[in-house]
Amino acid sequence: MIRSAPLALRLSSRRLSSSISSQCSAFNGKGRLQSELCSKALTSLRGPSNRHFSSSTLHDISTVDIDSDSRIYAGDVPLPLTTDCTIFEADDIPTGKYPVFRVMDENGVIRDDAKGPQYIDPELNEEHAVKMFRTMSRLNVMDNIFLNAQRQGRISFYMSSQGEEAVHIGSASALDNKDVIFAQYRETGVLMWRGFTMSQFADQCFSNSGDLGKGRQMPVHYGSRALNFHTISSPLTTQLPQAAGAAYAMKMEAIRNGSNRAAGVTVCYFGDGAASEGDFHAAMNIAATMDAPIIFFCRNNGFAISTPVADQYRGDGIASRAKGYGMASIRVDGNDLFAVNAATARAKELALSENRPVLIETMSYRVGHHSTSDDSTRYRSTEEIKKWDNEDNPIDRFRRFCEAKGWLDEERVQTIRDEEKINVLQALESAEKKGPPALATMFDDVYKEKTPELERQEAKLLEHVAKYPERYTGPGH
Numbered sequence: 001m002i003r004s005a006p007l008a009l010r011l012s013s014r015r016l017s018s019s020i021s022s023q024c025s026a027f028n029g030k031g032r033l034q035s036e037l038c039s040k041a042l043t044s045l046r047g048p049s050n051r052h053f054s055s056s057t058l059h060d061i062s063t064v065d066i067d068s069d070s071r072i073y074a075g076d077v078p079l080p081l082t083t084d085c086t087i088f089e090a091d092d093i094p095t096g097k098y099p100v101f102r103v104m105d106e107n108g109v110i111r112d113d114a115k116g117p118q119y120i121d122p123e124l125n126e127e128h129a130v131k132m133f134r135t136m137s138r139l140n141v142m143d144n145i146f147l148n149a150q151r152q153g154r155i156s157f158y159m160s161s162q163g164e165e166a167v168h169i170g171s172a173s174a175l176d177n178k179d180v181i182f183a184q185y186r187e188t189g190v191l192m193w194r195g196f197t198m199s200q201f202a203d204q205c206f207s208n209s210g211d212l213g214k215g216r217q218m219p220v221h222y223g224s225r226a227l228n229f230h231t232i233s234s235p236l237t238t239q240l241p242q243a244a245g246a247a248y249a250m251k252m253e254a255i256r257n258g259s260n261r262a263a264g265v266t267v268c269y270f271g272d273g274a275a276s277e278g279d280f281h282a283a284m285n286i287a288a289t290m291d292a293p294i295i296f297f298c299r300n301n302g303f304a305i306s307t308p309v310a311d312q313y314r315g316d317g318i319a320s321r322a323k324g325y326g327m328a329s330i331r332v333d334g335n336d337l338f339a340v341n342a343a344t345a346r347a348k349e350l351a352l353s354e355n356r357p358v359l360i361e362t363m364s365y366r367v368g369h370h371s372t373s374d375d376s377t378r379y380r381s382t383e384e385i386k387k388w389d390n391e392d393n394p395i396d397r398f399r400r401f402c403e404a405k406g407w408l409d410e411e412r413v414q415t416i417r418d419e420e421k422i423n424v425l426q427a428l429e430s431a432e433k434k435g436p437p438a439l440a441t442m443f444d445d446v447y448k449e450k451t452p453e454l455e456r457q458e459a460k461l462l463e464h465v466a467k468y469p470e471r472y473t474g475p476g477h
């Protein structure tokens with residue numbers, strides 16, 4: 001049990017007030033923000049209105065219970081558990097190993113009858129719970145079918161999310177579509193939850209004429225302007241500095257409009273491996289110093305391709321690094337949908353109400369191969385993979401919770417999986433028939449309007465293709 005005066009709360013409020021005040025005076029100097037606006041901003045900071053939280057529950061560490069039992073996570077390291085969803089201030093991270101917040105155990109049982117229920121949305125009902133279960137199942141079914149499609153040579157590449165479904169759905173369900181997502185590549189369920197359709201997934205993986213990216217990206221590099229989901233880029237960690245900039249821009253836009261609260265929180269997902277890149281440091285530090293309302297969301301799944309986390313860092317994972325940046329943070333059991341959901345909801349409220357970054361580290365395990373270019377049995381045992389898949393499967397954990405409530409049973413689970421299978425197969429079949437995007441589209445979007453050079457290149461290409469029609473097939477030729 002940790003006991004501490006709520007110093008963090010006092011410090012953070014003071015720091016925040018002074019930071020907003022200095023922003024206000026900077027704006028006043030340019031005559032762009034009225035002083036009454038500043039006082040309005042400061043007043044609203046003191047009392048963030050939210051359905052679930054008061055400012056004190058967000059970061060009062062005086063009552064944090066650290067359990068005596070521990071659990072083995074990434075890197076074979078036993079970590080202490082806690083039933084308290086506490087976002088630690090940089091100076092308040094407990095000594096020893098950073099504890100892991102958990103609501104529900106492997107059997108779907110809520111660990112603490114007194115505290116557990118407060119972390120479950122009071123509006124959670126059968127319909128919503130089954131929707132979350134269905135979305136995790138859809139992701140899992142899609143992964144299995146798309147992996148097979150790649151093996152059959154129908155798509156060129158694929159990356160699956162087995163073992164991380166609760167990370168995706170637990171976090172996505174705590175956000176809304178006004179929140180801006182920057183993802184790595186293994187966050188397909190986040191996009192699925194936001195409404196990306198099965199056809200859109202299939203069309204992207206086939207690079208066909210229905211692909212929103214016009215066939216210009218490798219499979220799984222999804223993006224959707226309508227769903228506020230920035231397009232995935234392959235080079236690791238590029239999304240972190242970009243996300244920090246986006247979050248800062250959203251804060252400044254709010255201030256220009258007379259509000260202290262950005263229209264949405266920016267959520268930047270990345271893996272433990274991406275956290276080994278230099279851009280990680282650049283992004284964390286600029287977000288901290290510029291007070292950007294952002295959630296840095298690290299999925300620690302134990303591996304960066306074949307490199308286990310034991311070879312990636314000598315510290316205590318990723319969450320502990322927040323201390324060095326002066327940033328708030330929390331470590332969460334990534335296989336526990338409720339814990340991920342509660343931590344994300346709280347981090348969002350803290351980031352938006354106090355204009356500052358929060359680092360979340362979810363602990364899970366990458367059950368699948370890294371990608372279709374990988375055979376993970378070359379660097380880890382099948383027993384290890386099976387153990388995680390059988391003994392701590394995030395979908396099964398949530399399913400058991402729903403079964404105990406009477407919301408799911410074996411028959412309904414089977415029906416859901418069968419329905420999703422049909423859904424995926426239909427999307428795959430129709431994507432396969434769609435053919436590639438018209439050739440001329442490759443000249444679009446480079447600039448808002450085509451330059452004379454681009455127009456010349458386009459004309460030349462189309463002339464060439466028209467001259468040798470037997471060598472080129474497909475629409476637009």
Ligand SMILES: Cc1ncc(C[n+]2csc(CCOP(=O)(O)OP(=O)(O)O)c2C)c(N)n1
Pocket residue numbers: 186234235236270271272273274275299301303304305366370
């Ligand atoms: C700058 C850069 N270096 C290396 C790679 C090759 N690469 C692609 S994914 C990956 C591992 C990333 O691991 P992690 O961030 O933990 O994500 P996970 O795959 O585990 O979800 C590597 C090294 C890359 N894409 N970009």
Ligand SMILES: [Mg+2]
Pocket residue numbers: 271272273299300301302303304305
């Ligand atoms: Mg990883």
